[in-house]
Amino acid sequence: MISAGAVDQVFVTLKDWIVFHTPAPLQTLVSIVIEVATIIVVFAALFALTTVFERKGLGRMQNRYGPNRVGPFGVFQPIADAVKSLTKEDVVPRAADHVVHYLAPLVLVGVVFLTYAVLPVGRNMTAVNLDAGVLYFFAVGAATELAVFMAGWSSHNKYSLLGAMRAIAQMISYEIPLILSSVPVIMMAGTLSMVGIVEQQARTSGGLAHWNVFTPWGLAGFILFMIAATAETNRSPFDLPEGESEIIAGYFIEYSGFKFALFFLAEYLEMFAVSGLGITLFLGGWSAPFSFLGWIPSWIWFFGKLLTLIFGFIWVRGTVPRLRMDQLMNFAWKFMLPMTLIVIFSAGLWRFLSAAVVGPMPLGGVIRWLVCALVILAPYITLARGLERGRRIEKRVYRYAE
Amino acid sequence: MLGEGIIQGLVETARNFFGSYVEKDRLTTVQYPEQRLTLPEASRNFPFLLYDGTDPEAGLRCVACQICEKECPPRCIHIEKSKDKKPDFVGKQQAYPAVFDIDVAVCMSCQICVEVCPFDAIRMDKVYELSTSDRFGGLLWTKEQLSKPNEYYQKIHPLEAAETDERREKELAEAQAKAAAAAAKAAQAANPAPGDASGNGASAAAKPTTAVHE
Numbered sequence: 169m170i171s172a173g174a175v176d177q178v179f180v181t182l183k184d185w186i187v188f189h190t191p192a193p194l195q196t197l198v199s200i201v202i203e204v205a206t207i208i209v210v211f212a213a214l215f216a217l218t219t220v221f222e223r224k225g226l227g228r229m230q231n232r233y234g235p236n237r238v239g240p241f242g243v244f245q246p247i248a249d250a251v252k253s254l255t256k257e258d259v260v261p262r263a264a265d266h267v268v269h270y271l272a273p274l275v276l277v278g279v280v281f282l283t284y285a286v287l288p289v290g291r292n293m294t295a296v297n298l299d300a301g302v303l304y305f306f307a308v309g310a311a312t313e314l315a316v317f318m319a320g321w322s323s324h325n326k327y328s329l330l331g332a333m334r335a336i337a338q339m340i341s342y343e344i345p346l347i348l349s350s351v352p353v354i355m356m357a358g359t360l361s362m363v364g365i366v367e368q369q370a371r372t373s374g375g376l377a378h379w380n381v382f383t384p385w386g387l388a389g390f391i392l393f394m395i396a397a398t399a400e401t402n403r404s405p406f407d408l409p410e411g412e413s414e415i416i417a418g419y420f421i422e423y424s425g426f427k428f429a430l431f432f433l434a435e436y437l438e439m440f441a442v443s444g445l446g447i448t449l450f451l452g453g454w455s456a457p458f459s460f461l462g463w464i465p466s467w468i469w470f471f472g473k474l475l476t477l478i479f480g481f482i483w484v485r486g487t488v489p490r491l492r493m494d495q496l497m498n499f500a501w502k503f504m505l506p507m508t509l510i511v512i513f514s515a516g517l518w519r520f521l522s523a524a525v526v527g528p529m530p531l532g533g534v535i536r537w538l539v540c541a542l543v544i545l546a547p548y549i550t551l552a553r554g555l556e557r558g559r560r561i562e563k564r565v566y567r568y569a570e
Numbered sequence: 571m572l573g574e575g576i577i578q579g580l581v582e583t584a585r586n587f588f589g590s591y592v593e594k595d596r597l598t599t600v601q602y603p604e605q606r607l608t609l610p611e612a613s614r615n616f617p618f619l620l621y622d623g624t625d626p627e628a629g630l631r632c633v634a635c636q637i638c639e640k641e642c643p644p645r646c647i648h649i650e651k652s653k654d655k656k657p658d659f660v661g662k663q664q665a666y667p668a669v670f671d672i673d674v675a676v677c678m679s680c681q682i683c684v685e686v687c688p689f690d691a692i693r694m695d696k697v698y699e700l701s702t703s704d705r706f707g708g709l710l711w712t713k714e715q716l717s718k719p720n721e722y723y724q725k726i727h728p729l730e731a732a733e734t735d736e737r738r739e740k741e742l743a744e745a746q747a748k749a750a751a752a753a754a755k756a757a758q759a760a761n762p763a764p765g766d767a768s769g770n771g772a773s774a775a776a777k778p779t780t781a782v783h784e
């Protein structure tokens with residue numbers, strides 16, 4: 169009988185075994201290579217899976233079949249896509265800055281893969297346990313903006329430049345709420361290490377894990393985080409930088425063949441990475457929500473949560489139409505930013521409403537929950553009212569086009 | 571309330587998502603190569619040439635008058651008139667096209683050639699799945715490829731074909747009546763000389779009177 173702990177640690181044990189059997193001077197190198205290769209292979213495979221599931225899911229949401237030709241139920245579609253993008257001609261515009269044009273997709277993919285270094289995908293399964301893991305994640309993640317602008321600028325095309333400028337404006341605007349919404353977690357955990365944050369959430373009391381999402385500030389923070397993450401990864405409804413109907417494909421209009429595939433890959437990897445961060449910060453990382461579910465391996469929990477969040481992304485993409493540029497900016501500065509600040513305040517309140525203030529546990533806990541929820545809900549309602557005031561929805565009259 | 575509409579939208583898409591697995595009639599996609607819809611009667615794409623009877627050479631209705639060639643807006647019809655003549659359906663001697671090509675890569679399916687043809691010789695087809703690996707020669711259709719029997723036309727456009735056939739039967743009957751009358755007159759007038767009288771009568775009758783009415 170194999171114990172649950174052994175299954176949980178099977179990949180760690182395997183790696184240790186391989187490293188143990190290599191000559192001593194090579195051990196560090198082999199260990200690094202194994203970790204990097206695993207991250208690249210696993211997340212690239214997840215990308216391939218996601219493309220087909222996204223297309224099938226979107227199809228179902230629009231009452232269509234989605235891809236169903238290549239292989240049973242179309243599951244081999246990614247292979248067909250890969251063959252197609254590899255065999256396509258790689259067109260580089262004559263006016264383009266060739267070096268930068270060539271480097272942009274590589275920089276983007278490289279930078280995105282770097283963010284995975286600090287992501288705890290399971291118990292003891294983090295490539296690098298940095299003390300400033302969250303900070304590192306945001307710092308490296310911000311470098312994607314550079315790659316996007318490299319692509320947009322070097323293509324020497326007005327649409328790609330427009331797309332890149334939109335992307336920069338959007339990414340910088342939403343980076344602020346993204347970081348501010350993760351501040352409460354760091355405040356409560358008292359550490360920037362991703363592993364530390366997860367371990368604190370993995371503790372249980374009364375059978376329930378201490379996931380941040382179970383607190384009012386955690387729930388609100390999680391929602392705000394996911395909205396900002398959607399904008400940060402340029403996914404619909406915030407896909408203005410690549411709005412097909414307005415600026416054709418934005419910054420990757422001049423990319424074809426495999427370079428385009430790399431952009432596509434980087435976009436999805438960014439989505440997985442930021443979902444992984446969301447899981448780590450709010451959904452308890454690799455931990456189980458209830459103590460009696462603890463026997464399920466930690467990596468199954470992580471990837472299960474990741475797939476759930478990906479489904480959420482697909483669901484939102486299938487539902488919400490693209491925003492306008494002014495709506496996007498208004499939303500970031502007039503709604504997201506104040507709400508994240510309020511969530512930080514609520515988290516502070518939560519910290520100081522300890523049992524001594526609100527009374528003993530069952531009732532005191534409920535009071536604390538309600539008070540902190542109210543602190544978030546009341547400004548939300550006021551803000552929503554304020555934003556909606558003066559906006560009348562009428563039948564549109566076309567004066568010239570009839 | 572801010573966000574309410576988004577929740578409603580999410581519920582709607584979730585209903586579609588799960589519903590499409592349960593209710594089959596939600597999925598309106600026609601799985602094309604396996605399933606096909608029958609085309610409506612009025613559908614059309616490229617022109618073809620009609621012939622009567624079984625021999626596409628002898629029965630070809632086109633008389634190479636080249637009206638369609640001149641009227642075709644993108645100029646995709648190419649006709650070369652024959653040197654010799656052959657009898658048409660009422661027996662009159664007419665020229666025929668030695669070459670009749672349509673470049674379907676250029677044709678815009680406007681049906682103007684059909685409208686202007688005085689001899690009911692050209693009609694619109696319904697065929698699709700015309701892809702070819704030769705983008706020049708494969709899309710230039712010759713007379714042999716274009717010629718199709720009247721039965722085919724009756725099958726793809728039954729209403730139009732019935733109208734055309736009725737008109738042509740009437741024309742034929744009129745021509746035969748005129749020929750008979752002329753023959754009788756000629757016989758009455760002087761010593762019977764049957765050969766050339768019928769030729770004159772038929773030429774008067776076969777004079778085109780109507781184009782195609784849609």
Ligand code: SF4
Nearest residue numbers: 642677678680681683
């Ligand atoms: S359908 Fe129009 S374009 Fe095509 S051959 Fe006839 S006249 Fe020309």
Ligand code: SF4
Nearest residue numbers: 632633635636638687
């Ligand atoms: S108009 Fe009719 S008869 Fe004249 S050339 Fe064209 S198809 Fe032939």
